[in-house]
Amino acid sequence: MAAKPDAEIVDQVRRVLADHARLPMPVEGLAQDDDLYQAGMTSHASVTVMLALEDTFEVEFPDGMLTRGTFASIGAMAGAVTQLRSPST
Amino acid sequence: MLPAVAYRIGMDLVDAQGVADAVARFGDRYLHRIYTERELAECNCGQLLAPMRLAARFAAKEATLKVLAMTDGVPLRSIEVQSGFGRPPKLVLAGEAADRAERENLSDFLVSLTHDGGMSAAVVLATVGRG
Secondary structure (H helix, E strand, C coil): CCCCCCHHHHHHHHHHHHCCCCCCCCHCCCCCCCCCCCCCCCHHHHCCCCCCHHHHHCCCCCCHHHHHHHCCCCCHHHHHHHHHHHHCC | CCCCEEEEEEEEEEEEEHHHHHHHHHHHHHHHHCCCCHHHHCCCCCHHHHHHHHHHHHHHHHHHHHCCCHHHCCCCCHHEEECCCCCCEEECCCHHHHCCCCCCCCEEEEEEEEECEEEEEEEEEEEEEEC
């Protein structure tokens, strides 16, 4: 079972989105499971969000995780980052 | 009676300023994640035009993903736009993108690019069931 992302990771993801997602509304108003594409995030913006997440969390998204679902919500991104930062079993 | 021909079409629109900002912020990490070496060489045309050309190519890649009906796990570098230099540009698929096109029975990919007012767009058309 995937570990639940902690609040600090979620907050950092929100800051990345505020800086890079180019959304037409404040990120603070979005719930963790709100669809970011429905909220106005474009496919190009999702690329810059991905790169910013890699910088912020010092991770690298493998090709297999470059899916629409990975970047669809704050919760999904926080979960992906948590997974990438978990030590391999 | 001639057999009916089916097509799939995809379109995308990209803000060139977003591309310029991404290049400024992430540099080669952004460029080499998205574009092939050939695409970067063909878009190396100065600060004004390069973001628009890169944005058009990004739009072409996204439009192709729509034609392939597949957005997950396909590296954007597996879709390459080759400049026509006076002739229409060509779309060349490799790796995951090419595999998907074969599984979907898609061929004869055509692409058209445009840019105006800071926005770049691309349309991609593929034939279903031939080739």
